[in-house]
Amino acid sequence: MEVPLLGGTANRGRVHRVGDTVRRPLRPTSSATHALLRHLEDVGFDGAPRVLGVDDAGREVLSYVPGHAVTAPAPAWGLTDHALRSVGRLLRRFHDAVAAFDPAPYHWSHPAPAPFDGRGIAHNDPNLDNVVFRAGEAVALIDFDLAGPGSPVWDVAAAARLWAPLRDPVDTDDSRRGRELERTRILVDSYGLDDAGREAFLPALRDSHVWMQEIVRDGAARGVPGFAAYWTPEAAARQERAMAWFDRNAAAIEEALRAP
Known part of the structure; x- marks a missing residue:
């Protein structure tokens, strides 16, 4: 029996659980993603799915990661x-597990732009519904479709944007509202972001916001159902409000990262 899995945008309605496996559409960059996942398995990182092959329908087969993602509501x-x-x-x-992985032999869908493309591999989409929790603890990342060359701070900034969340508080209607800077500091401290990363955080935040916005906008223009459903005039307005909020609060964000 195939059970649809909730969450996601690009592959909405096309990801299914079959027993202890997950079936997902193959992509032109699947060979790169599979090489990355096999590397994670080889180095003993237990926080990602395992590649199991391709099924008779031409879909990639990954191991199912038990737990719960933070899906809406x-x-x-x-x-x-x-x-x-x-x-x-x-x-x-x-990031520690992928530090020795060489991305050069592979084709990636959306590498991070300069100057954030030089070192390491980024998940590129650490959204709430792409993190699996068990007993309230984040234990695994899923949906590596956008993974590619990128520096660690690129992922950290994206995670702060999504989880703190760093955006205009008018667009947050839960317990995180008004705590954007405090929660950003919690995230970067728990990650252990170094001084150089904290210096690069704000440019990475702005660039990753624009980068993801363009991916979604392009997907909507090409008729990708999930992107087209998401990219409404109100969604576009939220993104503009977020960018304006970054600019108004740039000094406060930088200060929050330096606070003792």
Whole structure:
């Protein structure tokens, strides 16, 4: 029996659980993603799915990661500071695990732009529904479709944007509202972001916001159902409000990262 899995945008309605496996559409960059996942398995990183092959329908077969993602409407446990700290720790373990992986032989869908494309591999989409939790702790990343060359701070900034969340508080209607800077500090401290990363955080935040916005906008223009459903005039307005909020609060964000 195939059970649809909730969450996601690009592959919405096309990802299914079959027993202890997950079936997902293959992509032109699947060979790169599979090489990355096999590397994670080889180095003993337990926070990602395993590649199991391709099924008779031409879909990739991955191991199912048991647990719960933070899908809408977000459960209260997924918005706690405890959950946020565990996301930071998981992201750091992932970056440490991929440090020795060479992305050069492979074709990637959306590498991070310069100057954030030089070192390491980024998940590129550490959204709430792409992190699996068990007992309130983040234990795994899923949906590596956008993974590619990128520096660690690129992922950390994206995670802060999504989890703190760093955006105009008018667009947050849960317990995180008004705590954007405090929660950003919690995330970067739990990750262990170094001084150079903290210096690069704000440019990475702005660039990753624009980068993801363009991916979604392009997907909507090409008729990708999930992107087309998401990219409404109100969604576009939210993105503009977020960018304006970054600019108004740039000094406060930088100060929050330096606070003792």
